[in-house]
Amino acid sequence: MKIVVCVKHVPDIQSDRRIADGRTVRDGGDGTLNELDENALEAALALVEAAGEGEVVVVTVGPDDAVDAVRKGLQMGADAGVHVVDDAVAGSDALGTARVLAAAVARVGEVDLVVTGMAGLDGLTSLVPSALAALLDVPALPLAATLEVDAGVVRVTRNLDHATEVLEAPLPALVSVTDQTNEPRYPNFKGIMSARKKPVETLTLADLGLDAALVGTSGAWTEVLESAPRPAREDRVLINDTGDAGVRLAAFLVENQLA
Amino acid sequence: MSDILVLLDHTAAGALRAPVRELVTLARTLTDGAVHGAWAVDGAEPDDAALAELGALGVGTVHRLTSDGDLHVAAVLAEALASLVAATGVGTVLATSSFENKEAAAHLALATGAGVVTDADAVERVDGRLVVGKTVFAGTWTTRTAVRTPLAVVTLKANSVTATDAPAPAAPQVVEHATTASAGALRVRLVSRTERPATGRPDLGSANVVVVGGRGTEGDFTQVEELADVLGGAVGATRVATDEGWIGHDAQIGQTGVTVSPRLYIGAGVSGAVHHRGGMQASGTIVAVNSDPDAPIFEIADLGIVGDLRTVLPQAAAELRRLKG
Ligand SMILES: Cc1cc2nc3c(=O)[nH]c(=O)nc-3n(C[C@H](O)[C@H](O)[C@H](O)COP(=O)(O)OP(=O)(O)OC[C@H]3O[C@@H](n4cnc5c(N)ncnc54)[C@H](O)[C@@H]3O)c2cc1C
Numbered sequence: 001m002k003i004v005v006c007v008k009h010v011p012d013i014q015s016d017r018r019i020a021d022g023r024t025v026r027d028g029g030d031g032t033l034n035e036l037d038e039n040a041l042e043a044a045l046a047l048v049e050a051a052g053e054g055e056v057v058v059v060t061v062g063p064d065d066a067v068d069a070v071r072k073g074l075q076m077g078a079d080a081g082v083h084v085v086d087d088a089v090a091g092s093d094a095l096g097t098a099r100v101l102a103a104a105v106a107r108v109g110e111v112d113l114v115v116t117g118m119a120g121l122d123g124l125t126s127l128v129p130s131a132l133a134a135l136l137d138v139p140a141l142p143l144a145a146t147l148e149v150d151a152g153v154v155r156v157t158r159n160l161d162h163a164t165e166v167l168e169a170p171l172p173a174l175v176s177v178t179d180q181t182n183e184p185r186y187p188n189f190k191g192i193m194s195a196r197k198k199p200v201e202t203l204t205l206a207d208l209g210l211d212a213a214l215v216g217t218s219g220a221w222t223e224v225l226e227s228a229p230r231p232a233r234e235d236r237v238l239i240n241d242t243g244d245a246g247v248r249l250a251a252f253l254v255e256n257q258l259a
Numbered sequence: 260m261s262d263i264l265v266l267l268d269h270t271a272a273g274a275l276r277a278p279v280r281e282l283v284t285l286a287r288t289l290t291d292g293a294v295h296g297a298w299a300v301d302g303a304e305p306d307d308a309a310l311a312e313l314g315a316l317g318v319g320t321v322h323r324l325t326s327d328g329d330l331h332v333a334a335v336l337a338e339a340l341a342s343l344v345a346a347t348g349v350g351t352v353l354a355t356s357s358f359e360n361k362e363a364a365a366h367l368a369l370a371t372g373a374g375v376v377t378d379a380d381a382v383e384r385v386d387g388r389l390v391v392g393k394t395v396f397a398g399t400w401t402t403r404t405a406v407r408t409p410l411a412v413v414t415l416k417a418n419s420v421t422a423t424d425a426p427a428p429a430a431p432q433v434v435e436h437a438t439t440a441s442a443g444a445l446r447v448r449l450v451s452r453t454e455r456p457a458t459g460r461p462d463l464g465s466a467n468v469v470v471v472g473g474r475g476t477e478g479d480f481t482q483v484e485e486l487a488d489v490l491g492g493a494v495g496a497t498r499v500a501t502d503e504g505w506i507g508h509d510a511q512i513g514q515t516g517v518t519v520s521p522r523l524y525i526g527a528g529v530s531g532a533v534h535h536r537g538g539m540q541a542s543g544t545i546v547a548v549n550s551d552p553d554a555p556i557f558e559i560a561d562l563g564i565v566g567d568l569r570t571v572l573p574q575a576a577a578e579l580r581r582l583k584g
Pocket of ligand 1 (some may be wrong): 550567
């Protein structure tokens with residue numbers, strides 16, 4: 001079984017994240033592998049281990065730094081990496097990103113399963129997995145809380161706002177996983193050492209045969225006009241409970257017409 | 260201005276979900292044309308009550324959307340919607356920001372060449388283009404995004420718009436729109452779908468008031484539930500509380516759970532970890548009850564109470580009951 005895991009290099013969720021000129025600032029040096037993609041890697045590695053055969057390829061799209069996300073995947077146990085880096089990709093919207101990923105996955109070739117995290121913890125659009133599946137023309141099974149592959153069929157359970165669903169589709173297919181799916185492994189010393197020798201292919205849009213006009217700012221179907229940090233809340237009140245905090249809370253709610 | 264299509268989320272029993280009222284209200288401000296509704300027929304039909312409600316909101320036509328595939332599968336729904344977009348010539352599709360709808364939005368956008376923006380909290384028309392407001396980075400930044408394509412697909416977060424009835428209500432026309440799913444879309448098989456039983460409380464995702472319990476409850480949600488009920492609100496939880504099995508996973512609020520933006524959020528025994536904040540930071544008024552004065556949630560709370568939730572919450576509930584008489 002050949003599995004591609006798509007990973008994203010994002011600003012650390014604990015850091016001061018910023019936007020400039022409509023784009024996420026990625027020069028902070030505090031970039032990291034999107035946490036949810038660790039669940040995707042774990043799911044892929046576990047499937048290959050269970051099958052007793054197969055290969056996991058990590059694919060990312062992003063500036064030079066983004067290769068760190070691929071390296072982390074290799075340290076966890078993936079076999080090879082692909083890093084698409086091209087200035088023309090900057091400013092892509094979710095669909096543009098999906099186009100580049102789709103071309104990269106197609107280039108890996110003969111893929112049985114594509115696994116992604118349920119969302120990037122920066123933009124949080126959750127659009128890329130479904131768009132990627134559509135572009136690859138494979139069935140999408142997003143938000144898998146559990147997944148299993150048996151006899152060429154992938155089956156997932158997913159917890160939605162109002163219902164729990166079980167979905168099934170024949171391979172090749174795409175699955176996105178949540179942080180409930182598994183507990184990602186930590187890279188061990190051996191993994192870290194062997195990752196250094198694993199191949200990482202660096203590709204441009206030209207290598208992928210992708211028209212630069214379809215991606216990046218020029219190809220984006222949406223355009224960020226403005227961005228600003230949300231103003232801090234004003235008039236914040238902090239009180240210590242000296243026995244009447246519940247009464248004061250009730251009064252606050254009534255005063256502000258919230259009760 | 261071109262017409263607008265609103266996806267009419269409904270319960271398995273055929274009742275409109277509350278955020279649909281917001282979508283239609285918003286749609287009326289974005290067009291001087293007609294507002295169409297798409298009712299995906301999944302067993303539940305648009306009954307008289309739903310149609311009356313939609314008429315009052317200003318929906319002129321309700322399209323009874325059917326498919327030979329299962330409309331709960333995103334690719335199937337997206338194909339049906341794409342066919343309806345072509346038939347009606349609408350320029351905008353609005354849907355509520357559920358994960359299911361976002362999945363369909365991605366497929367629909369690619370199929371129709373539409374720019375898509377999810378988790379919007381405001382939408383306006385500027386020089387003919389749709390401009391969409393949303394927050395990113397766990398609710399710490401606001402952005403305004405323009406859609407550059409003729410067709411726009413936007414999913415709106417609940418509690419972003421105050422729903423109002425139309426000035427001139429009408430009885431919507433019900434029109435059949437039968438579609439055929441492609442072989443590609445039919446590859447996904449919905450083996451089962453189990454609706455979650457109704458709790459009697461409002462839906463977490465669209466409630467006006469949400470009371471959230473975290474690790475500080477130590478597994479006892481009685482006081483959280485009591486306060487939620489006095490306020491007519493929903494009960495939410497942190498991941499720690501759901502992981503411990505104190506409450507169902509569907510109650511989890513945060514980046515990987517439900518996103519809420521109620522008028523009032525009350526967190527009890529919740530530290531305010533960044534993953535949690537991402538799902539609630541856009542709430543109107545934030546109240547935190549926590550015994551640790553250094554808890555990060557106090558940084559974003561309009562009212563912070565340093566105290567034990569086990570005494571503060573019941574006292575507040577009792578006082579609210581007293582005030583209400
Ligand atoms: C990839 C990833 C995704 C995640 N997604 C989410 C998510 O979507 N949602 C989410 O919530 N978390 C998520 N988390 C977990 C998150 O990081 C935190 O661990 C979690 O939110 C903490 O929950 P908590 O506030 O209940 O617990 P804690 O952080 O342990 O805080 C408990 C608080 O209760 C207070 N307390 C204790 N006793 C009392 C008392 N008697 N009265 C008043 N206060 C009391 C304590 O002072 C403390 O501040 C995610 C983590 C990861 C790694």
